[in-house]
Amino acid sequence: MFRSGFAALIGRPNVGKSTLMNAMIGEKMAIISDKPQTTRNQIRGILTTEEYQIVFLDTPGIHKPKHKLGEKMVQTSVRTLKEVDIILFLVDAAAGPGSGDEFVLELLREVDTPVILVVNKADVAGESESSKILSHYSERFSFAGALTVSALTGLHQDDLLSLIVDNLEEGPQYYPENMITDQPERFIVAELIREKILAFTREEIPHSIAVEIVSMQSREGRDFVDIGANIYVERESQKGIVIGKKGALLKEVGRLARQDIEALLGSQIFLELFVKVKPDWRNKEGTWHAFGLEMD
Numbered sequence: 001m002f003r004s005g006f007a008a009l010i011g012r013p014n015v016g017k018s019t020l021m022n023a024m025i026g027e028k029m030a031i032i033s034d035k036p037q038t039t040r041n042q043i044r045g046i047l048t049t050e051e052y053q054i055v056f057l058d059t060p061g062i063h064k065p066k067h068k069l070g071e072k073m074v075q076t077s078v079r080t081l082k083e084v085d086i087i088l089f090l091v092d093a094a095a096g097p098g099s100g101d102e103f104v105l106e107l108l109r110e111v112d113t114p115v116i117l118v119v120n121k122a123d124v125a126g127e128s129e130s131s132k133i134l135s136h137y138s139e140r141f142s143f144a145g146a147l148t149v150s151a152l153t154g155l156h157q158d159d160l161l162s163l164i165v166d167n168l169e170e171g172p173q174y175y176p177e178n179m180i181t182d183q184p185e186r187f188i189v190a191e192l193i194r195e196k197i198l199a200f201t202r203e204e205i206p207h208s209i210a211v212e213i214v215s216m217q218s219r220e221g222r223d224f225v226d227i228g229a230n231i232y233v234e235r236e237s238q239k240g241i242v243i244g245k246k247g248a249l250l251k252e253v254g255r256l257a258r259q260d261i262e263a264l265l266g267s268q269i270f271l272e273l274f275v276k277v278k279p280d281w282r283n284k285e286g287t288w289h290a291f292g293l294e295m296d
Contacts, residue, residue, distance in 0.1 A: 001170050002051065002052065002053075002170065002171070002172075002173065003051065003052040003053075003165055003168040003169065003170055003171060004052060004053040004054070004055075004168060004170075004171035004172060004173060004174060005054065005055070005084070005085030005086060005168040005169065005171060006054075006055045006057060006083070006084040006085050006086075007054055007055070007056050007057065007084060007085065007086045007087070007088055007164055008056075008057045008059055008080045008081065008083075008084040008086075008087050008088065009021055009056060009057065009058050009059060009088045009090060010059050010080070010081065010087055010088065010089055010090070010104060011089060011090035011091060011092075011101070011104060012092075012098065012100030012101060012103075012104060013100075014092070015090040015091060015092045015095075015120055015121075016090060016092070016120040016121060016151045017058050017059070017090055018043075018058050019151040019152065020088075020090065020118070020120060020149070020151035020157075021043075021045045021056045021058045022045070022151075023151050023152075023154065023157060024045070024047055024054075024056060024157065024161065025045040025046070025047055025056065025180055025181075026180075027045070027180050027181075043057070043058045043181070043183060044056065044057055044058075044181055044182045044183065045058065045180060045181055046174075046175050046179055046180050046181060046182070047161075047180075048173065048175070048177045048179075051165070052165050052168065053173050053174060053175065053177075054161075054164060054165070054168070055174060055175070057080055057084060059080050081107060081108065081110075081111045081113060082111055082113070084113060085113070085114075085167075085168060085169070086113065086114050086115075086116065086144070086164060086167050086168065087108065087111075087113050087114070087115045087116070088115075088116050088118050088160075088164075089104065089105075089108060089115050089116065089117050089118065089143075090118045090120050091117070091118070091119055091120065091133060091137060092120060092121055093119045093120060093121045093122050093124070093125035093129060093130040093133045093148065094121045094124040094125040095121075096133065097133065097136055097137070101137070105137070105140060105141055108141065109141070114144035114167050115141065115143050115144060116143060116144055116145045116146065116147075116160070116163055116164065116167070117134065117137055117138065117141070117143045117145070117146035117147075118146075118147065118149055118160065119133050119134045119137075119146070119147070119148040119149065120149055120150065120151055121150060121151075121152075122148040122149060122150045122155055122156070123150035123152060123153045123155060124150075127148065130148040131148060133148075134146055134147070134148055144163075144167050145163040145166075145167070147159055147160060147163065185216070185264070185265070186213040186216055188264060189213055189216065189227065189229075189261050189264070189265075190211040190212065190213050190229065191211070192257050192260045192261055192264070193211045193229055193231070193253065193257045193261075193273070194209055194210075194211045195257075195260075196252075196253040196256045196257045196260075197209050197211075197231065197242060197253055199256075200249055200252065200253065201241060201242065205233070205238055205241055205242065207282075208233050208234040208235070208238055208282070209231065209232070209233060209242070210231075210232040210278075210281060211229055211230070211231055211232070212229065212230045212232065213227065213228070213229050214228045214229065214230055215227065215228040216228075218267075223267045223268065224267060224268050224269070224270070225265055225267055225268070225269045225270070226269070226270045226272075227261070227269055227270065227271050227272070228272045228274075229271070229272070229273050229274070230274050230275075230276050231250075231273060231274065231275045231276070232275075232276050232277070232278045232281060233275065233276075233277055233278075234277070234278065234279055234280055234281060234282070235277065235279070236277055238277075239275050239276075239277055242275050243275055250273055250275065253273065254271050254273050257271060258271045
């Protein structure tokens with residue numbers, strides 16, 4: 001019997017949803033950062049074996065929104081709860097229980113979808129402390145299963161996969177077996193560039209960044225791709241920070257992004273980056289779509 005279904009990863013920001021999905025798939029589909037709220041779209045990662053196909057949906061972290069884009073991010077996450085076959089509720093063992101987790105639990109009580117409790121970062125918190133967190137939440141909700149994991153080390157990930165499959169029903173193969181995401185290459189390339197910027201910036205900069213791929217073309221007769229990208233910020237002062245002294249930060253962003261993009265595309269690339277200012281873009285819904293942020 002072939003099983004299949006859609007599994008949503010949900011939780012408050014920075015609990016490791018993107019890291020866990022990437023680990024499950026074995027490929028880098030969603031950007032990873034220590035900055036909260038880095039996932040803006042509902043990114044699908046696809047895991048296919050001879051026995052099952054799991055379509056993971058890495059949703060934006062549920063948080064109290066501070067702008068219109070934030071409101072849409074939360075709405076996207078909440079809507080997902082009612083559209084999937086199983087929900088993975090991630091909590092951070094190292095951070096411990098928080099009001100954000102309780103808010104997510106309240107939302108989960110409004111749906112009939114089976115929920116698996118995933119206590120992540122057990123490698124940091126230790127097995128004993130992680131087990132306490134698991135017990136804490138298991139007393140507050142009727143989960144279809146619960147376990148501690150580490151998205152970074154792989155601890156108990158095989159057990160988690162088995163638990164997910166056990167909760168899936170017989171179903172079709174939705175995507176070809178060699179397909180690992182339904183996101184277009186341009187979107188993933190933009191996300192890889194944004195990830196590098198997040199690694200070098202702090203405070204308000206990470207959340208003000210958007211990346212638009214304006215050109216992506218293979219050179220005729222050569223295994224080489226030319227890519228042009230605009231990096232948008234909301235204020236002129238942010239532009240200077242992203243470029244860095246004598247262009248040093250932007251150059252390093254380009255170098256690191258190029259490595260990941262070449263691994264993704266399997267060919268050499270020429271990457272050209274431009275930094276532009278688009279004031280208050282997060283509160284302008286029409287701008288989101290231009291940046292590939294589809295949140296309808």
